[in-house]
Amino acid sequence: MGYDFQLNTLTQLFKQNAHKKNSVRMAQYMKGHFSYFGIKSPLRKKLQREWWQGESIKYKSELVTLISGLWELEEREFQYVALDLGKRYKKYLSPNSIPFTQNLVMTKSWWDTVDAIASHFVGAVVYNSPETRKIMDEWIDHKNMWIRRTAILHQLNFKEKTDSDRLFLYCEKRMGETDFFIRKAIGWALRQYSYIDSKSVIQFVKYHDSELSTLSKTEALKALKREGVTT
Numbered sequence: 001m002g003y004d005f006q007l008n009t010l011t012q013l014f015k016q017n018a019h020k021k022n023s024v025r026m027a028q029y030m031k032g033h034f035s036y037f038g039i040k041s042p043l044r045k046k047l048q049r050e051w052w053q054g055e056s057i058k059y060k061s062e063l064v065t066l067i068s069g070l071w072e073l074e075e076r077e078f079q080y081v082a083l084d085l086g087k088r089y090k091k092y093l094s095p096n097s098i099p100f101t102q103n104l105v106m107t108k109s110w111w112d113t114v115d116a117i118a119s120h121f122v123g124a125v126v127y128n129s130p131e132t133r134k135i136m137d138e139w140i141d142h143k144n145m146w147i148r149r150t151a152i153l154h155q156l157n158f159k160e161k162t163d164s165d166r167l168f169l170y171c172e173k174r175m176g177e178t179d180f181f182i183r184k185a186i187g188w189a190l191r192q193y194s195y196i197d198s199k200s201v202i203q204f205v206k207y208h209d210s211e212l213s214t215l216s217k218t219e220a221l222k223a224l225k226r227e228g229v230t231t
Contacts, residue, residue, distance in 0.1 A: 187219020
């Protein structure tokens with residue numbers, strides 16, 4: 001199936017299943033940044049399976065082309081399809097994919113796409129190619145807030161393989177920021193690591209008590225408090 005035909009077929013499927021009231025509510029939830037067909041996730045995934053049945057991606061260039069095409073389309077559901085394809089075929093992502101992922105982060109940016117790119121696209125590359133950690137060292141100081149958020153969140157799925165020195169360093173570098181999305185990311189990244197090393201996270205939060213925002217501290221310790229761990 002050709003690339004243009006694939007997108008046209010998906011577009012028709014989505015148009016046939018559009019829901020006006022849902023589209024308004026979904027756009028409002030995303031602060032009006034994007035338009036929607038109004039297709040909720042379960043139905044969208046069902047339509048995706050119908051659309052993608054019998055198809056596959058065999059080369060990195062195919063993945064990049066298809067995701068890029070989906071990213072250019074107006075309705076937000078197309079970007080969600082792109083994210084699902086990227087997760088499914090992330091084995092094709094390599095250090096050379098970093099500029100591509102950076103462009104995705106900086107285009108049509110909002111938490112719903114950025115967080116998935118950070119943890120599944122960028123995270124997959126860094127996990128499999130540790131030499132790319134130096135790129136994250138640059139991203140944590142990037143002028144674009146979403147790139148900085150990506151640097152903070154890219155290790156969310158690393159578990160015991162988390163580079164804790166970098167995690168804590170990145171949090172220290174950005175904990176003075178007032179942006180909600182950065183403060184939330186710091187807390188989320190620390191909370192995720194607390195499942196692996198609660199003692200280190202507690203010590204970090206206590207040491208930086210006056211520097212971390214209330215939001216970051218609350219998010220960082222949320223899982224521990226829920227489990228009754230003394231902080």
